[in-house]
Amino acid sequence: MLELTRSKPIQPIGEKPGQQSVWTRWRKRLRKNATRLLMAAPAVIWIFLFSYIPMFGLVIAFQDYRFDKGIFGSTWVGLQNFRFLVSTEDGFRMTFNTLFMNGLFIITNTVASITVAILLYRIQRRFVTRFYQATMFFPYFISWVIVQAFVFALLNSDTGLINQQLTRMGADPVQWYSSPEHWRWILTVANLWKSVGFWSIVYFAGMMAISPELYEAAQVDGANGWQQTLYITLPLLVPLVIINVLLSIGRIFYADFGLFYIVTRDQGLLYKTTDVIDTYVFRGLQRTGKIGMASAAGFYQAVVGFVLVFLSNWIVRRIDPDRSLF
C-alpha cells in the first residue's frame, strides 16, 4: 500500500478545485482510484460485516436480554450488567492479570522474535534458514487443546516428566496445578513457544526489505556483524516494531481464551494468577446464561482497548511524530 500511494500523491489539501462540483470531483477520484478501491473492498466489507454491523448488538449490554423478548422487547437496565465486572476484588484481579500477562507477552514476544529473526538473518545458507523457520512456525498451527496435553504430560504431579526429573535429582516434586505462583512463567513460555515462529517471520520479512547497500557500505567502513545489527538492522526495524506493539496494545484487554482456560485446565487453584477477563466472563455466562453480561464485558474490553491504542499512539506521536500509526 505504501508503494501505491507514493507513486500518485493525492492533491494537497487547500488547493482550489476550480469550477468542478463536489459530485464530479468525487466521481473523478473514484475512477482514478477504482483499482485500489477494488483491492481494498474485500477487507473493508469483511470488517464492516463482522465488526461494524454487530455493533448494533451492543445495546444488549444495557438490557436484561431475554431470548423470547428479543432486542426490542427486553427491558433496559442501565449499567446493571457492568456491575459484576467491578464489584468484587476478583474484578480487580482479573483486570490486573489480563493487563500484566498480556504486557508480559508483548515484551517477551517482541524481544524473542526479533532476536530469532536476527539470528536467522545472519545465517548464510538459505536452506538452513528455511528449515529453522518451518520448524519454529509449526507450533503456531497447533491448537491449545493439544498444547494442554503436552503441558499436562510435563507437569502433572504423579507421572509428569518434570516431577520425575526433579525426584531423580533429589529435589522435591512440585504440585504444579496447585501452585499459582509458577503459572505466570509457564504461560509465558507456552505462549512464546507457540507464537515466536510467526512473529520472527514477520520481522525477518522486515529485515529483507532493508537495502543490502547499507550493509555493504558499513562493511567497507569496517563495521563488524554486531555493529551492523545494532546500527542498521534494529533502527530500521523500529517502525515495524511500533506498529506491531501498538496493534497488540489495542488487544491487551483481550486474553487468549484457549491459553488461559484450556492450558490451565481451568483449575480453580490457579485463578490467582491465571483468571483473566475472558475466563471470568465465560464462567459467569455458563452459570447464568445472561448474554447481557457477556456483551457488557465485551464492550468494556473494546472501550479500554480503544482508549489504550489512542493513548499509546499519542505518546509515540509526542516522541517521534513520523512513527505514529495515525
Add this chain to the structure above:
Amino acid sequence: MSQSLSRRQFIKLAGTAASGAVLAACTGAVPPSSSTTAPTSASKTEATTAPETAPTTAPAELPEVELNYYFLAWGPMQDAQFVADEMSKITLEQIKARVKLTPMDWSAFNEKLQLALAAGEAIDLMFTCTWANNFYANVSNGNLLPLDDLLPQYAPKYWASIKPDIWNAGRVKSKLYGAINEQIWASILGFDVRKDIVEKYKWDVSKLKSFEDYIPFFDAIKKDQSSTGMWPTGWFAPDEKQTWWPSYWGYDDLGLATGTQPYVSLKYDDPSLKASFCVEVPEYKTAIDLARTYYTAGYLPSEPTSGEDFVANMKAGKYACVPINSAKPGRASEDKAKYGFDFVSVPMTPNAPPIIGTGSVAATMNGIARTCKNPERAAMLLELLNTNVDLYTLICKGIEGTHWVWQDKSKKVIGFPEGVTAEKSTYNPNTDWMFGNQFNAPFVTMEQAEDDVWNATRELNESAAVSAAMGFAFVQDPVTTEISQIATVNAEVGVPLSQGRVDPEKTMPEYLKKLKDAGGEKFLTELQNQLDEWKKSQK
C-alpha cells in the same frame, strides 16, 4: 516522512470505500435483526391459540411437521439419523410429525445449545436440567415455553403418570417449564467397586456404609500400587463426585450448583426452611476433612482428570472404584456397559435416608423451547416418549437387529447383536433417563430383570424421605450478578476444598469470607425470602 503520510492516506482510502460498502451491506443487514423477533411472536400466538384438535382422534387432519430434539450425547451416536427415521414411522402415524435427533457432545453441550438458542435455531424439544443446559437459567432467559396447559391437553397419560407434588419440581414461579422424566429421584452416594478387586482383597461390601469404612481397603490397594499401577479411586474434572454431597449428609441442595458443585444446603427435615451456604453447616467440615484424608493418603491422583481421560483410565483398569452420585438399582450393569468391568454397586446412606428434593427430581427433564413452532405437537411427542414403549426403546437403544436383539423377550432383556460390543456400537446413548419414563426401558442384563430393577427403583422413590423444600425453585433473576461472582469463588476455593487439595483449617474461613465478598449475604437473603414466601403459599 512519506511512510507515515501514506499510512494516513490509506486510512482515508479505506474510509471512502467503507462508506460505499455501507449502502450495499445495509440492505442485507436489516432482515436478520428484525427476523429474530418475528418467529418469536408467531410461536407465542400459536402457543396460546393452539388448535383444539385432539391428537389421537384426528391425526389425518393435522399438517405434517418436523420436531427437532436436542439432547446430550453420552454414548456413540453415528446412527442417530437412521434411528430418527425409524421413530418417524411411528410418530408420523400417531401424531403426523417427523422426528429429527440432534445429539450434542457433552464437552460442548452447554455452549453449543446456548448458541443455538441465541441464534434462534428451530429447537422443539431439548434436554434441560440442573446440571446441564441449566434449567433455571433457561427459564430466566425465556428459552422455555410453559407447559401447564399443553401437557394436560396433549399429553394426558404422561401428565397423569406423575404425581402433582413431583410436577412441582419442574415449576418456577408456579409455572411449569420442565417435563419430568420418571427415574430414580432419590440420589444416593456410593461406589461401584470392581468385582475382581472385591474378590482379590476379600472385601465385605456389606460393611461399606460410609466414606470412613473404605479407608482400610483403600490402604490395601494403595500399598500394591507400585506393582499394580492401580489407584483406589479416581475423579472427574473439575468438580464431580466428592465427599461433600448434601443428600449424603441429610441436606437438600435446592438444585443450586456450580457445575455439579452444590453450594447451598437446607436440612431436609427442617420445617423452618433455613437455607445456608454449605460451608456454614457443621457436617461440611467432617466431609472436607474426609476428602483431605483421601487426598493426603493418595487414594486419588493429584490432579483431577477430564471426563474422557477418566473413562479411558477406568477402561484401562487404573482405578479400583468409580465414585457415583446415584447408586441406584441396576447401576452396576450401566457401568459395565460403560467401562467393561463387572461391578458391585455399594450405596452409602449413613447419615440420612435417601432424599427426594427439587434438585434430584429436576435432574432430568425435557423442555419445549421458545423457538418451537408447534408446541402442541411437541407435547404430543412427549406423551409418546413416555407412553409408547416401541418409540421409547428406539430412542434409548436403537433399532432392533442392528443395535440390539432380544436376549429374553418374556423378561424384557436385550443384548447386543452378534459382533457388536459397547465399544463397536453405532447407536448406544445409554441414557434412558434423558428421554422419558425410564421404567419403560428394556433391561440390559439378566440380573436387572431378575432384580426387577425398575420396580425396585419405583419402591425406592416411594419410600424415600421428601425434603421439606420439595417443589421450591429459586428464581435467580434478582441476584444474577451475585451468582456469577459466586461461581468463581466456588471454582476457586470450593472445588479444591471438596477435592481435599487444600488445607481445610486455612481455606474454610477464606471460602466463607470470599462468598460474603461476592455478595453472598444478598444472595442468601433473597433465597430465604423466596423460601419463606413459598412456604406461606403452600399452606
